[in-house]
Amino acid sequence: MQTEWNWKIEAKTRWFHWNLKELWQYKDLLNRFVRRDLIANYQQTVLGPFWIFLQPVLTTIVYWVIFGKVAGISTDGIPPVLFYLPGVIVWAYFSDCLNGTMYTFLQNSALFSKVYFPRLIIPLSAIFSHTVRMLVQLLLFTSLYLFYLIFTNAVHPNLYILLLPFFLLLTAAFSLGAGLIISVMTARYRDLDYALQFLLRLFMFASPVVYPTSIVPDKYRFIFWLNPLTPIIESFRTAFFTTGPLHYKYLLLTLFSITALLTTGLTLFKKRELNVMDIV
Template identity: 40%
Template sequence: MNFKEEIVIEPGKNWFAESVRELIRYKDLLYFMVIRGIKAKYAQSVLGVSWAIIQPLFTTVVFTIIFGNLVKVSSDGMPYILFSFSGMVIWNYFSNTLTEASNSVVQNASMITKVYFPRIILPLSAAFSKLLDFVIGLAVLIGFLLYFQVVPSLNVLWLPVVVLVMLLFSLGIGSFLSALAVQYRDVKHALSFVVQILMYACPVVYPSSVIPEQYQLLYALNPMVGVIEGFRAAFIPTLAFPYMQFGIGALVSMAVFVGGTAYFNKFERKFADVA
C-alpha cells in the first residue's frame, strides 16, 4: 500500500505570537524582500537614490515659496524651509509606505499562488524598504540644521520612539489596505489622491498651533499630528515636545497596528484565491 503524507497548514490559536514566530523563521526572506524593494525602485535610474533627496526638497521649495513667502503661514518662529522640510521627511515616508504596502500583495500574486510564506512579509518589507529614503531625508535635515546653526535639545532622545510610532501606524494602515486591495482593486486608484488630501489634514505646511484649542484633542487623534510635531521638537530646541498629541497618537497607532494586522491575518487565507 502507498501512503502519501499530507501536510495541512492551519492558523494557530494565537495569531500574533504565531506571526512573530514565522517572521523569525522567514527573516532571511524578509531581508531579501527589503533589498529587492530598494533595488526595484532605483534600478536603471540615472540619479539613483538622489531621488530620495530631490522629491522632498523640491516640494519643500515650492511650499516655502507659496506658504512661507506668499501666504505667510506661521512656522512657529523657525525658518519656513526648515519647518516644511522636517514635516516632509515624515510625510514622504508615510505616503510612500501606504502606496507600496497597499499594492504589495497584488503585485506579488504569482508568488503567493506558488509557495507558502508569511504574507505579512509583503507589507512589512514595503515599510522597511522605505526607511532608506527616510534616513536619507534625515541626513539632509541635519544638513539644514547645521546651515541654520540649530542645536537639538534633549528632546532628540525621543526620536527612536517617534520613528517607532510612525512605523507602527504606517504598517497598520498599509496591512489593512493591502488586504483590502486584493478584494477591491480600485483601492489603488483611490489612494493616490486620498493621500494628497490627507497631507493637508496633518501639520506639514502649517503648525498644529493654528488649530483652535477646542479642536486640539480631536486633531490629535490623527497619529501623524503627534509624530510630525514630535519629530520637529526632537530637532528644534525652541519647540516643546507635544506630549499630549504624541501620547494620544501613540495609543491610536498601536490600535491601528493591531487592527490592521488582525484584518490582514483574517483574510490572508483567501489571497491565493482572489489575488
C-alpha cells in the same frame, strides 16, 4: 499511530496567530526583498540613488514658495527649509510606506499564487526599504540642521531629540497597521484604490506638514491632535526647535491608537492572508 507533526494546515486560521517565529526564519528573504527594492528602483536612472535626496529638497522648495511666500503661512519663526523638511520627510515616509504596503496582495498575486512564505514579509520589506530612504533623507536634514546650529542663532535643540527614533517607529507602525488593513480590502475591492489616493492627499493637509499647529483654531485643535501624525510631526519640531512644550498626552494617545491599529492590522492580515488569494 503518528501524532507528532511539524506543521498543520487547517481550514480555519486562528485569530491572533501571528507566528512571529516563522517570520524570523525568513529573515534572509526579507533582507533580499529590501535589497531588491533598493537596487531595482534606481536601475537605468541617470541620477540613481541621488533621487532619495532630491525628492525632499524639491518638495521643500515648492512648499516654501507656495505656502511660505505666496500663501504666507507662518513657520513659527523657524527657518523655512528646516521647518518644512521634518514634515516632508515624515509625511513622505508615511505615505511611501502606506503605498508600499496597501497593495500587497494585488501587486504580488503572481508570486503569492506560486510559492509560500509568510506574506507579512512583503509589507515588512516595503517598510524596511522606505526606512533606509528615510534615514538617508534624515541625514540631509541633520546636516542642514547642524549648519544652522553652528552658523546662526535660529535653532535651539533639546533632549527630546533622543525620542526621534520613537517618533519614526510610530510613523512606521502607523503606516504598517493601516497598510495591512487596506491591503486586505484592496484585494477584494479595487475601486477603493481611487478613493484612497484622494483621501491620502487630503490627509496630508490635515497633518501639520506645511503649517504649524499654532495656526489651527482652538475649537478644532482637539480633533486635529487626534490625527496620529500631528503629535509625531509636532514633537519632531519641538525636539529640534524648542517651539513649545512636548504634548505628552497626545503622544500617549497616539501611541495607544497606533498600537491598536497595528494589532488590528496584523490580526486581520494573518487571518485573511490565505483566503484573500481566492478573490484577487
